[in-house]
Amino acid sequence: MNKVILIILISVAINGCKNNDNQEKRVPVAKAGNEILYYDEIPALVTEGITPNDSTAAIRNYINKWAKRELMFQQAKANLPADQRIDIEKQLEETRLNLIVYEYQRMMMLQKMDTIISREELENYYSVNQNNFVLTSNIIKALFIKLPVETPGLNRIKSLARSNKQKDFQELESLCFQFAEKFDDFNEEWITMDRLSLEMKEEISNQENFLKRTSFYETSDSISVCLVTINDYRLRGTLSPFEYVRDDIKRIIWNNRRIRFIQDLENGIYNEALKENGFKIY
Known part of the structure; x- marks a missing residue:
């Protein structure tokens, strides 16, 4: 050796x-x-x-x-018994066939399938299929801030967090950059209320009532203070905002295109074989 x-x-x-x-x-x-x-x-x-x-x-x-x-x-x-070996060979051949076909389909999709999805197409799909986009969770647009309880100027930060003025938000950002443990601005995206509960480490038993009566919320323990400003919300059972499901719609449309492309590819190859006598049934 x-x-x-x-x-x-x-x-x-x-x-x-x-x-x-x-x-x-x-x-x-x-x-x-x-x-x-x-x-x-x-x-x-x-x-x-x-x-x-x-x-x-x-x-x-x-x-x-x-x-x-x-x-x-x-x-x-x-x-191994002969029947098991035969079964394994069949499985290997099936796997080999599927892998070759998959790679060919993928190559053809990369070369020829249209992957551009316009906003108009997304919005049209959303409009026609609204029954498929009913919310199963409460969602919000909110600002979440977590600060140490001994943060200097804590009352000023609370006041700024309640404000809708842009100059106040800029001051709030500056102060939170210095003192906050977390500063998550979810005003440009929808998040679930469950996610906010995890951030606060506090279970909200009746989310619907909470959202209907709350625009600003504060909770604390001996270490931290959490501030939440809720700027918009949608309740479960209502229609999802377009922005919340846009990526899902894009995936659905792309997958539908992929299925149609593969079906057309298979049918094209099949019909060509029939025309050229490359396929017959005995």
Whole structure:
């Protein structure tokens, strides 16, 4: 074994200086049952900077793993019942067929399928399929701030958080940048009320009533103060805002296109085969 590994190490050193165009005869390295491991099948385990001892250990480990796997495979192949082997071969052939077909379909989609989805198409799908976009959770647009209880000017921050003025928001951002543990502005996106509850670490038992009567909320413990300003909300059971489901609609339209493209591709190949007598039923 050590002699073989030494030969491999020398070969690596020599081949590193040779032109790859000059390929020598394959060199056997190990044999397990009827299978032979060749030098060119061993991955690049010897890299620059690795010590000779580490190189030897890496190669020996690879050869031993290869031998164990190969011997186990040969043992299993020799002892499995014939019907199981036939079933495995069928599964392998089916997997091979599916993989080749999948890669071809993917290649054709990349080359020929239209992937541009306009806002008009998104909005039209939303309008026609509104029954599919009913909210199952309460959602909000909100501002969430978490501060240490001893934050300087805490009352000023609370006052700014209640304000709708842009200049007050800029001052609030500046103060929170200095003192806040968290400052999450969710006013440009919809989030679920459940997510806000997780942020606050507080369970809100009746979210609907809470949202209907609350625009500003404060909760605290001995360490932190959480401030929430709710600027908009939608209740479960009502229609989702377009912006909230836009990405979902985009995925639906894309997937529908993909299905139609593959169906058209299959039908085109099938019809061409019929026309060219490349398919017949006996």
